[in-house]
Amino acid sequence: MNRPLQAVTRRAFTAGGLGALATLGLSPLAAGQSTGNMGKSVSADVEKANVRIVNDFCAAFARKDFDKAISLLADNCVYRPTQTRPPVVSKQKVAETIKGFIGRAEFKVLKTVVLGPLVVNERDDVIAQANGPTRTFHVAAGVFFVENGKIVEWTDYLLQ
Numbered sequence: 315m316n317r318p319l320q321a322v323t324r325r326a327f328t329a330g331g332l333g334a335l336a337t338l339g340l341s342p343l344a345a346g347q348s349t350g351n352m353g354k355s356v357s358a359d360v361e362k363a364n365v366r367i368v369n370d371f372c373a374a375f376a377r378k379d380f381d382k383a384i385s386l387l388a389d390n391c392v393y394r395p396t397q398t399r400p401p402v403v404s405k406q407k408v409a410e411t412i413k414g415f416i417g418r419a420e421f422k423v424l425k426t427v428v429l430g431p432l433v434v435n436e437r438d439d440v441i442a443q444a445n446g447p448t449r450t451f452h453v454a455a456g457v458f459f460v461e462n463g464k465i466v467e468w469t470d471y472l473l474q
Contacts, residue, residue, distance in 0.1 A: 356430035364460040365426055368433040371458075371465060372421040380416050384409045388464035397471050408468075418442040421456075433458045439470075 356364075367386055374383035384405070393408040394401045402411050418441055425436040437453040451472060459467035 361428045361430060363463070364431060364433050364458075365428050367460055367463060367465065368435065368456075368458045369423065369426070372423050372435070372437065372456075375416055376420040378417050380409075380413060383412060383416060386465055388461065388466045391465060392467045394469040397469065401469075415441060418444070431460050433460060 371383055371386045374380075374386075387405050387408060389405045391405045391408045392401045392403050393411060395411070402408050420440045422438045422440065423435050424438065427434045435453075435456045435458075437456055439451045439453055440448060441451065442448045453470045454473050455471040457467075457469045457471070458465050
């Protein structure tokens with residue numbers, strides 16, 4: 315069914331985004347990595363811990379705490395700044411990318427949903443431009459895959 319873009323609900327957008335992740339192969343399983351938890355349920359305590367990790371990560375930007383943000387990333391982390399940009403692969407390269415804007419950015423989390431290892435947040439990212447005014451970018455879905463207490467994947471979906 316073809317619906318106009320403005321008629322797409324947040325639920326449909328999030329579901330589509332998660333489906334896109336699977337389709338694009340941006341999951342540990344698609345990359346041939348073992349998740350060690352395949353087919354098992356994640357406890358409510360682990361879900362709460364996953365949300366705390368993502369919230370701590372987002373809060374590190376407002377505090378300009380580069381070391382804290384990087385400490386929450388897995389060594390094999392993958393970051394996709396938007397759905398239209400190629401992924402940045404490895405903790406070192408993600409750290410280099412984050413270093414370029416962490417001192418100028420604040421992530422204001424508006425809503426969070428957790429589904430086991432997936433934490434999805436809706437945010438307003440307020441970024442002071444290097445040579446211009448402060449801009450706010452609405453992140454319709456920041457999708458984080460958390461495993462063993464670290465962020466393994468992070469993709470932001472913005473409405474174009």
